[in-house]
Amino acid sequence: MDDTWWRTAVIYQVYPRSFADSDGDGVGDLPGITARLTSLAALGVDAVWLSPFFASPQVDAGYDVSDYCDVDPVFGSLDDLDALLARAHDLGLKVIVDLVPNHTSDQHQWFRAALRDGPGSAARARYHVTDDPPDWQSVFGGPAWTRLPDGQFYLHLYDPAQPDLNWSDAGVRAEFEQILRFWLDRGVDGFRVDVAHGLVKDPRYPPYAGSPLGLLAKRDAPYWDQEAVHDIYRSWRAILDGYTAADPGRPRILCGEANVAVDRAIRYVRPDELHQTFNFPYLQTPWEPVALRRVIEESLAAYGSVGAPSTWVLSNHDVVRHASRFGYPADAQPRMGVGVDDPQPDPVLGLRRARAAVLLMLALPGSAYLYQGEELGLPEHTTMPDDARQDPNWERSGHTERGRDGCRVPLPWLAGVDGLGFTDGVPWLPQPEEFDALARNRQEEESGSTLRLYVGALAFRRSLGLATGVLRWCSEPQSAVLDFASAGIRVTVNLGAAAVPLPDEAEVLLASEPLSAWQLEPDVAVWWRPVGPDPVRSPQA
Template sequence: MYQVYPRSFASAGGSGEGDLRGIQSRLEYLSELGVTAIWLNPFYPSPMRDSGYDVADYCGVDPKFGTLEDVDALIGAAGRLDIRVIIDIVPNHCSAEHPWFREALADRPGGTARERFVFRDRPNNWESHFGGPAWTQVPDGQWYLHLFDSSQPDFNWRHPDVVAMFERVLRFWLDRGVAAIRIDMANTLFKQAALPDLPPDAVSWPYYHQPEIHELYRSWRAILDSYPADEFPGPRGAVAEIWFNHPEEVLPYLTAQGLPQTFNFRLMRVPWAAGELRSVIDEARDMTRNSTGSMPWVLGNHDVTRLVSRLGVDQNLIRVPTDEWRRGTAHVDVALGTRRARAAALLLLALPGSAYIYQGDELGLPEHFDIPTARREDPTFHRNGGTAIGRDGCRIPMPWSGDAAPFGFTHEPTRTWLPQPNWSALTVETQSAKPDSMLNLYREALSLRHGHPALGDGDLEWLDQGDDVLVFRREPDFLFALNLRDETVSLPPGYRILLASGPVPDGSLPTDTAVWLTS
């Protein structure tokens, strides 16, 4: 699966922002890459206070992205290339411009329109995920809850209108041929009814993993399962965004009547170290071993620092982030990060199960840290007064071709919504012509993955090759090896190389290099 961030993928309309027709124009690129499904971040009508995650109409398309007819055309064109379309559903909150919230503001305290949201006379001590308080006061004195920006009021999921509306939303998009939904912040919908204060030493939170959530997702699973499985796009699915600290938090989502997929972000959050990588891989295998649900692997997305930059810093910053890291001023060794990211790609695509690739990771794009303050859009940056750099740097428009901005993102000499650095050496055009480029590494890896009987579903068997070397076997006849030592190691005897993330001289595996082997 390939994550498309619509605002930054491609613009067919000549503006500085991406659009649906731009995505359609690049489907051949995705097909040649080896993509079988695309996940689209929100394209709904929105004031764009949080890049579309503040939804004003769940069954429409923002004019900046196109029209409903453009969605239909994209789904149809993707289907002809055997690419399925996954869309984002944002159920925790809406935009303050949503008609329901406008009604709520116009209503009196305790009025029926306010019951669809979380209003109260006094706020508790909850903090917004974007920084600052999670409550905003309205002119009549009440406060409303927003776990994110103040422009994103939280729904009250105990209200039947909210439940019914989202059932209509699901059916609306599934009827149009959407193959699956990605559920934003899937574990936060229900809050404890008493809305208690958080104690200073909280180890669980009254807005995560509440028991009512599982009954809701069983009802959503029934909707998904009601669609025909023997017609394209096949069985309808869902993948949940759930950030968890302990396996017991996510296991209830993986039941037979629960959600088909739950993202596994653990691989994305651990440092580049053999023991920690193996630990999160084994943890996921244990969680899904007796489950009908699956946990697709992820190395990057629109909410985290780009893979190349994460792997190019002192890995202690990943374990314990510092103010320097949060401000985006830590030293990044891009060459080191790129070498490690190439190896990480082969790890991702060799693991059992599904994998999601974030747009631009196949090009080895680093994080763009040096965005002028006046050009930053992420509410995280603004709500924290710049002490946390936010997520803009991983959302920069894609470089397709040429030697100067906008690098083929649009064919007009237009300023892109976020500024692009000098990525002339990283464009699709440039990398397509270089056999050893990151792009061609991904293309070859995905081609082998589609064709090799050991890859995809199944399991793995670890082989002990000593500390800081990860080696596993997958049947039939596939061996993966990754060297994380500071010195070269010998390759297992009796195997030949299918694919390597970098040069492998004289049968030895250099530091931060991965290989796919067969006998």
């Protein structure tokens, strides 16, 4: 077993509420995931990352955890989780689970004890509680501090139902080490760490009236990216390395959701800390050639400087799906959620660019993350009725942010049936009409479908060794065409407004759209192998 599998892995994010429902209650569950794992193995991914399935009041779709060592009944049971792990491992899939260490639910026994035991108690010391709160703002909108009945205030960087833990408390650190061991003993292959940059707060609670959102704001916010957070990850890495050493056939990994700039993110993946961290600058880069080239170059150089692989990602459960995001002008992409009365994306252009974008991403050296449904080309649900929305961000923002429901809509497995094969009941979020045409069973039969493009790209990526390639640019820095060589092939993406010719000597391996007249049309990507006497000539806009 290669204990560095994570350096080149393609990891598929499953959002359990919306993947597959086995019992007809309209909410996805663990048995539903287990029944569909063969589809993920056939897709060609290496691992599955499960968003939270722990016991929770579900105020924030499971990111408000009331018991870290149990499964919420809406998703099943611990036995169901064991069955999922066994089936995934039989299929050669690793399983990474979400860990939410920044905050608990307000229904967690610790927070209940903090309320009961009052000011100055050991229970209250597990959270951030003060008599004189600073003017910090919540990510979901509004103040980040809420008053308790006894007059003190507690911190919640997200919803008031998600009180932030105090990681200077030794009991908090010890408890989470036990939580890691509980799931490692159960057979998981690693953890995705939620809000990895936010666990430690400046204990002085200094004033900060800035926005908690955005990479620049997070450079000086007193609750993001504090130095002491790295000590936590060194202790966790030692635990996981111990499990890997004891069972070399089951190497374990940590991936952090550290939403910081590249020069800060690489500090989380030094050799004795996390194995990976999400590349948010890449995720947030618009469909623009100079900006994309810059973030690719910066990422490869920065992560390489600490001996870590870069990761690449286009969508997740917190952002507008890229098949819709890329349907907007580069300077007008929505940050979070789109409503029926908002400017709407160009769906044809968005999907065309999304297909090209995945060929670009999967050709880059390192590890890639896919978000469930992107292999079907699913768009954001941009016309969801506001009364169907359940994301707390919608209410907390005073109905100024539509929230993340539009990217969390249940998947379409079967065309032409109620629930589109996701459920026999009523889906917990409504599915848009266009999902029927994008259902998985339809795309399995269509030769040019987005699903088939993903299957082909993942197979080529593995057989060609693209994830271990060394990227060499063949296009000029300001070109509208991104063109590079890696692992013996060329990857060319036309982000310009005009078609460009392909070399006569090109052997095309895979293209995001059918090629005509040997031209690369705008917003099309191609993987090709140079043959003949002029193998380095680059298409130019």
